[in-house]
Amino acid sequence: MTLTVAKPAQPARSTEQSSVLGWLPWIFLAVAAGVMVVSWADALSRTGHRASVLFWLAMALLIFPAAFRLCSARVRPGERLATVVLVGLGLYAVKVLRDPFAFTYGDEFPHLYNLQTILSSGRLFGTNSILPITPRYPGLETLAALIARAGGLSPFAAGVITVGAGRLLMMLGLYLLYARLGGSERAAGLGALLYAATPNFLFWSVQFAYESLALPLATVALFVTIRWAQERDVGLRRPWELCFGLVAVAVVVTHHVSSYVLVAFLLALCVIHWRLHGRAGAPWLLAAGAGVATILWLALAGGGTVGYLSPVLTSALKQVIQTLARETPARGLFANQGGSVVTPPAEIVIALSGIMLLGLGVLVGVRLVWQQRWRNPLMVLLVFCAFIYLGTLPLRFVPAAWETVSRAGDFLFIGVGLTVALGVVWMLERGKRRSLRVRLLIATAVTIVFASGVIAGWPANERLAQPRLIAVTGGTLDPPAVVAAQWSGRTLGPNQRVFAQDADARFFLTSGLQTSLTGNFAPDVDDLLDARKLTPAMRALLRSSRTTLVVSDRREISGDNLFGFYFDSGPPALAPAATASKFDVPGANRLYDGGDLIIYGVRGLW
Amino acid sequence: MVKPRTDLALVMGLALAACVFAALLPSSVAVLRAPLCLPLVLVAPGYAVVTAIFRPGELRTSELLTLSIAVSIAATLISALLLDVLGVALTAAPWMGLLTALTLAAAAWGTAHGRSRPLVFRSIPVGRAQAGALAAGLALLVGAATLGFTPMSAPSGTRGTSALWLLPAPQGRQAACVGVINEQLHATTYDVSVLLAGAPARRFGPITLAPGATWSRAIAVGPGRPVINASLSTAADPSAVYRSAVLQDWNVAVASC
Numbered sequence: 001m002t003l004t005v006a007k008p009a010q011p012a013r014s015t016e017q018s019s020v021l022g023w024l025p026w027i028f029l030a031v032a033a034g035v036m037v038v039s040w041a042d043a044l045s046r047t048g049h050r051a052s053v054l055f056w057l058a059m060a061l062l063i064f065p066a067a068f069r070l071c072s073a074r075v076r077p078g079e080r081l082a083t084v085v086l087v088g089l090g091l092y093a094v095k096v097l098r099d100p101f102a103f104t105y106g107d108e109f110p111h112l113y114n115l116q117t118i119l120s121s122g123r124l125f126g127t128n129s130i131l132p133i134t135p136r137y138p139g140l141e142t143l144a145a146l147i148a149r150a151g152g153l154s155p156f157a158a159g160v161i162t163v164g165a166g167r168l169l170m171m172l173g174l175y176l177l178y179a180r181l182g183g184s185e186r187a188a189g190l191g192a193l194l195y196a197a198t199p200n201f202l203f204w205s206v207q208f209a210y211e212s213l214a215l216p217l218a219t220v221a222l223f224v225t226i227r228w229a230q231e232r233d234v235g236l237r238r239p240w241e242l243c244f245g246l247v248a249v250a251v252v253v254t255h256h257v258s259s260y261v262l263v264a265f266l267l268a269l270c271v272i273h274w275r276l277h278g279r280a281g282a283p284w285l286l287a288a289g290a291g292v293a294t295i296l297w298l299a300l301a302g303g304g305t306v307g308y309l310s311p312v313l314t315s316a317l318k319q320v321i322q323t324l325a326r327e328t329p330a331r332g333l334f335a336n337q338g339g340s341v342v343t344p345p346a347e348i349v350i351a352l353s354g355i356m357l358l359g360l361g362v363l364v365g366v367r368l369v370w371q372q373r374w375r376n377p378l379m380v381l382l383v384f385c386a387f388i389y390l391g392t393l394p395l396r397f398v399p400a401a402w403e404t405v406s407r408a409g410d411f412l413f414i415g416v417g418l419t420v421a422l423g424v425v426w427m428l429e430r431g432k433r434r435s436l437r438v439r440l441l442i443a444t445a446v447t448i449v450f451a452s453g454v455i456a457g458w459p460a461n462e463r464l465a466q467p468r469l470i471a472v473t474g475g476t477l478d479p480p481a482v483v484a485a486q487w488s489g490r491t492l493g494p495n496q497r498v499f500a501q502d503a504d505a506r507f508f509l510t511s512g513l514q515t516s517l518t519g520n521f522a523p524d525v526d527d528l529l530d531a532r533k534l535t536p537a538m539r540a541l542l543r544s545s546r547t548t549l550v551v552s553d554r555r556e557i558s559g560d561n562l563f564g565f566y567f568d569s570g571p572p573a574l575a576p577a578a579t580a581s582k583f584d585v586p587g588a589n590r591l592y593d594g595g596d597l598i599i600y601g602v603r604g605l606w
Numbered sequence: 607m608v609k610p611r612t613d614l615a616l617v618m619g620l621a622l623a624a625c626v627f628a629a630l631l632p633s634s635v636a637v638l639r640a641p642l643c644l645p646l647v648l649v650a651p652g653y654a655v656v657t658a659i660f661r662p663g664e665l666r667t668s669e670l671l672t673l674s675i676a677v678s679i680a681a682t683l684i685s686a687l688l689l690d691v692l693g694v695a696l697t698a699a700p701w702m703g704l705l706t707a708l709t710l711a712a713a714a715w716g717t718a719h720g721r722s723r724p725l726v727f728r729s730i731p732v733g734r735a736q737a738g739a740l741a742a743g744l745a746l747l748v749g750a751a752t753l754g755f756t757p758m759s760a761p762s763g764t765r766g767t768s769a770l771w772l773l774p775a776p777q778g779r780q781a782a783c784v785g786v787i788n789e790q791l792h793a794t795t796y797d798v799s800v801l802l803a804g805a806p807a808r809r810f811g812p813i814t815l816a817p818g819a820t821w822s823r824a825i826a827v828g829p830g831r832p833v834i835n836a837s838l839s840t841a842a843d844p845s846a847v848y849r850s851a852v853l854q855d856w857n858v859a860v861a862s863c
Contacts, residue, residue, distance in 0.1 A: 020731065039754040048762055101755075142686045143682050146696075149698040150646060161640075254683070471756075480767050491861060572765075589858055593838075595849065
């Protein structure tokens with residue numbers, strides 16, 4: 001079996017410091033300082049001040065000292081691993097401190113609702129009106145439910161701990177995978193740190209959503225595959241097979257795409273192994289096991305998955321073709337969809353520099369792998385992933401493909417991390433004579449690459465906290481849409497069928513426990529809410545969808561599931577008054593008037 | 607026989623303790639309950655299973671830790687699926703009981719097969735500067751959490767609002783409920799007027815509400831389910847209708863008001 005040709009990593013024999021802890025206390029101090037600075041920046045942002053300089057200072061504190069330390073050859077493996085874990089958790093704290101009181105990402109609401117349903121009903125596989133597929137993959141919410149039950153915690157706190165466990169697992173899994181595969185603890189540490197440069201790493205990958213747990217589990221499954229392959233004795237492989245089976249099942253019940261990627265990855269690994277070394281010794285058994293579990297789950301529980309994923313993928317593919325044929329305008333980079341939020345020029349320079357450095361790192365790493373590890377199937381596969389990642393970057397110009405490419409990046413970057421790290425280690429070894437200068441340069445480059453990922457991953461004005469819960473005399477206030485949603489649940493009871501704009505619908509789902517319907521696809525809620533006249537067809541739509549409440553929110557931000565979850569600062573942009581007043585007709589009850597947000601009882605319009 | 611002072615004995619003790627704490631400690635003391643019970647969810651079952659199936663010394667500590675967490679998560683999910691299939695509600699008692707049973711069984715099997723390891727506590731030398739760095743880091747984290755989890759006052763320009771609501775009383779009573787929610791950033795004084803079938807019926811006020819405070823009243827409306835109009839005005843501009851609500855066809859299912 002030749003799945004791995006590198007020797008298992010050995011602990012470094014000499015250390016720069018005789019202490020067991022090495023630089024760890026100082027790295028801990030730097031990470032803590034970074035977390036403190038970002039907390040300060042968030043506090044300023046929540047009170048209406050600009051704090052982007054503090055944000056970047058925090059990022060530098062979190063990454064640069066760790067990168068510099070990990071470049072050193074003389075660090076104990078335990079210190080390297082602890083450094084990587086500290087940075088991973090420190091970066092997770094950035095997201096937690098951005099949203100310290102409630103989940104505010106569009107996808108977090110449906111998952112929170114699933115968790116609330118499990119806690120209230122004690123059953124899995126409930127329903128979800130916003131993302132119907134999510135209850136069919138209940139892994140994340142199930143773990144969070146037990147954490148809430150066991151710890152006596154709120155669903156929000158349990159969710160934060162669950163995702164934190166996922167982040168811890170991700171850093172551990174990446175490090176162990178890279179260490180085994182690259183045969184170098186130094187490459188493992190740098191690779192795991194470089195993985196933090198994935199554009200989604202800082203925020204999106206640690207939202208309370210299924211991939212945040214499934215991807216770390218899949219990474220551990222890959223590590224288990226490597227360890228399985230390293231055992232020559234069939235008997236010694238059994239425990240690894242059992243571990244793989246358990247972890248693969250956890251991936252399968254947690255996230256559809258992650259399970260498909262895991263199976264595809266294992267199959268590709270088998271094929272490459274077959275090509276390079278013959279059929280024997282490839283992880284056919286593991287691939288088959290994961291494949292069978294995935295198909296069984298798809299058949300027994302995840303029946304709607306194909307229908308859910310196929311429009312996304314076909315739309316992305318269509319737009320790629322249309323963009324190549326110049327039939328569709330390309331998506332503007334460094335700006336949001338409407339172009340209202342534009343990335344500052346300095347950030348654009350850093351982002352482009354980071355991409356170039358990353359490309360350079362991949363090329364150096366590939367050259368090295370070509371010379372030394374080209375017979376290692378998994379290494380070959382990871383290098384392919386690194387190339388594919390670079391190849392997908394131009395697809396960010398295609399509006400419909402952007403999201404797919406961005407999400408695929410989380411998986412493909414596993415290859416980028418190790419490939420670049422191997423190249424970096426090679427450069428460090430070549431620059432031994434000017435060690436300090438080279439380490440400083442490389443730590444700076446790693447920080448720039450990380451910053452580039454942050455810039456590409458999340459809009460500039462959304463990286464710091466917004467006013468979600470504000471202090472007033474004698475207590476706190478939630479945004480008006482949350483108060484309206486809570487009122488609906490308290491007075492009208494749960495499970496009302498509600499038409500609402502995107503952001504409001506999510507509040508009504510989780511704060512009102514209502515069946516929220518939103519968007520422009522079966523039923524076309526947006527069309528009904530945005531129209532200035534109530535037509536007979538709209539009444540028919542209300543009847544056919546058995547809608548009991550319509551939430552008319554004239555604030556245009558209420559349709560934005562990225563920015564629509566906070567207090568308004570200043571007068572908001574409003575839709576025409578007729579979009580709301582069209583419901584002031586006989587048969588409709590104007591039940592709740594909160595100014596821009598009005599709740600109508602529309603059963604009489606059926 | 608389970609030997610005391612081994613890792614598997616410790617895991618068995620932790621699992622049992624977590625189960626007992628979860629049963630005895632109320633949810634209101636999450637500060638105590640969470641650190642005591644969460645190891646059972648996130649580490650103990652996986653540690654017991656992994657230690658039981660691998661030979662001693664086969665795994666590095668980092669590998670053991672990683673697999674313990676991953677297998678614990680898997681055990682949690684698989685046990686939940688099993689209970690759900692059996693029709694058992696996913697409440698704390700059966701779920702934690704099943705995980706504890708799994709942990710105890712795996713630990714006992716591991717002990718019987720010589721997989722337990724003696725507990726060895728190594729002291730880690732920490733220099734004065736290192737201790738200082740650790741203490742300073744801890745202080746910074748506490749400061750960051752304190753600052754981060756404290757609600758701040760609103761930025762200038764933040765808009766508050768007020769809401770008026772009107773509902774039929776529940777259970778078919780010949781009454782309606784009217785209410786006000788003050789979401790302004792300051793205390794506000796309101797007047798509420800109610801018209802029954804177009805005629806003035808009730809007037810409430812002045813009602814002064816603190817930020818976040820609510821007010822509601824039930825109004826008898828008599829038979830016939832008349833059209834009800836409610837309007838809200840503020841003391842700052844009493845002549846203007848600030849909010850309005852209308853109950854026309856009473857076709858609203860109400861849980862409480």
